[in-house]
Amino acid sequence: MNFSDFSFWWVLFLIGVPFFTVRYIGKYLNIWRDYLDSIGLMVLSLMLFVNASRSSFIIFAFEIIFNYVMVRLMLRRRGWESQAIAATVIGIDIAILAYFKYVNFFVEDVLGLFVGGVTASWQQRGGIPGAGAIPPGISFYTFQMVAFVVDSFRSKNKQPIGVVDYINFVSFFPQVVAGPIERRADLFPQIESFRFKFSAENFEDGLKWLSLGLFMKLVLADNLSPYINLQETGNVWLVWLSIYLFTLRIYFDFAGYSFIALGLAKFVGVQLTLNFIAPYTSPSIQEFWRRWHVTLSTWFRDYVFLPLMGAKKQWAAFYLFVTFTLSGFWHGAAWNFIIWGAYHGLLLLVLRYAGRPFYRFVGERLFMPQFLSWALTFGSVMLGCLFFMESDMTRLGQKLQTLVTPWAYSFSNLGAAMSSFSANEGAVLVLILFLTTAELFLEHLAVWQKRKCEYDLLLSPWLTRVLLGLTILLAANTPSKFIYFEF
């Protein structure tokens, strides 16, 4: 769901208010039956999905019915039959995803490399129906459905699953479109025979996460967005500035989304997985991936890396590289995402083989080696963001060339970069950077203090209320799209 689209809140309000009024009266008169909570949640989730995207809903509805029927069948069978059903469901789920997301890329960018004229004639024909227009949320709900099939296949509990429970599991409105990608073991028990658990604690917790999420998205990410200039290739300072701002924006954008989802789920008494754990405090790339988009990283670990590697542990490094490259490809059907994935795979390999000796070497000779580790990690993530944000390969090449040209780092270029902003634009940028730095500092502080949660300080009662106030006062009036909606 697009939480920065007013339409989401409007539909939530229009359905929620009458439903909960009827529920309240029903409870008061003692005629409300518990199963109506499950049905209410299902209707709410599906209506919000229809509102978000009608075209995607048709595919989603088909996948729900297909997956439910097949999983039910799978749970009744044993041995190779059960395995064959699981393989078929996963194959078809991935094929649907590939159809919408990757067909154009394979024809135009891969096949086009070897067969001349293919791209032009493909584009002239307009491709095949639906391909290239990625239905919102398809990547996320496909992964959640695939994980459910695997987990159900592996589960010792082969009890049949209720259809309403299954629909609620895959369509739970706070997280269906952009995650967190929930697992059967984490979410299903909370969703099974669902009951709304409205309590003051749930509201207080929910409001805290909601405030933090809204602040990150509407104040930080959306105010940073207009300063990211993808067209600039010549001025090295502006190129670096855009990379830096994009690095900040993508975190605040996606973490903001995840925290809003977490807050909304808490209102109704559901605990979602924390998808971001202060990733920019990481002193190594390995740790960065333990903190960034956690549910996707663990999905790739459990359903791609481990099955690929199997017993061949000596090839772990190779499979790690392959998994990260695939993860990059999941983010988008474009070369830059593949490069981004491979780049992170390589960084992990470098860390695996050279990390310890390097850290020992630095530790013996330099003051504050931890700070250096953090700076190197953040710098590497930033450079990776260049590959992530720039889908135009020609421009990407130009930018890389600019970044490695020593004389591009001149004072005249610096002056030109600074004078490219008006006084008002410059002041706004300074203020946003101040706010982002303060936010990141509080994450660092919580990590240094070894608090239970990295967002403890930001979630303190008084600060969350301040964040809500600041969000109302400082939110950008033209919200930018969620970056992860395009994947």
Added chain:
Amino acid sequence: MWKPLKLASWIAVAGLAWSVGYLYNVRYGGELSWLRAMYERKVALASQIEAPHRLLITGGSGAHYTLNTKLMEQELGIPVFNMGLDGPIGLDVILPSVLSQVRRGDIVLLIPEYLLLLDEDGLGDRSGSFGMAIGQPGLGGIPPKQLALDAMMLGVPTLRGITKSSLEVIEKGKMTGYYSDPVDERGDPTVTKERAGKWWQMTFQEPVSKHALQRIAKFREEVEAKGATLVLSLPWVYANGNDEKTIRNVKKTAEELSKIAPLIYEKDSLNLKSDSNLFADTHYHLKPEARTIRAMELVQQLKPAIAAQLTAPNSTTKVPQ
């Protein structure tokens, strides 16, 4: 803390922040506050004009920044008042907000910019917020969803808005906005804004929208129900007068508008101007010397309509000299 009190504190914080934002946006400092103040000032000035016949000119900023009403008043011999507002308010809100000022015997000249004429739904970015700011929420039939969003946004000043105003307070000692310059006693602006960016000639890919035609036709009925007369004019615009599609669309627009009410414009040029020196900061706003030329042109074009109004059977009063 007692639980209900704990939750109430969220509402208190949100309410306080929203109220501060509302005061800034609508009352003191935000762009909307200047627009509201300009509208209220114009309404107050217009209502003070005691005359049996007035010429009220309205539209968006393409009316507000293009007139010399003093000159027009001298030439026409009746009071002339500039009720031009702001394009993003939208035709559906501009027209009813002006209608309340129309009196029996008035001549209303509507000069809508193409922004208003081409718009498919008659609503703009400021439709809802303007209606609420002037105390008439829902003016123009704004859909409830849009109205709810606009109401919520009334309390959101934005980081950009607050920073701009803060810098102005430091530099100038006061907050300003696009419409913060005072208007004179006839509603004309007192300051001319200069263009900083590059010019390009506008082209029009579509003729007037069906919605705009329907709304203007309805406006004519509303004006006439009050015993006044509606006259329409094409705006002066810096545009490519050699572009065939543009010419075709403007001709079509003129043809359709003239079916609703008398339409005044320069037949050869279609009011498409190729000289950017005439224009101030936008493709519609005119420099003072161009306003004089435009005012004289309007006087010549309006004389027959005014004469007809003054000699109409129900026009019982004489024109003040």
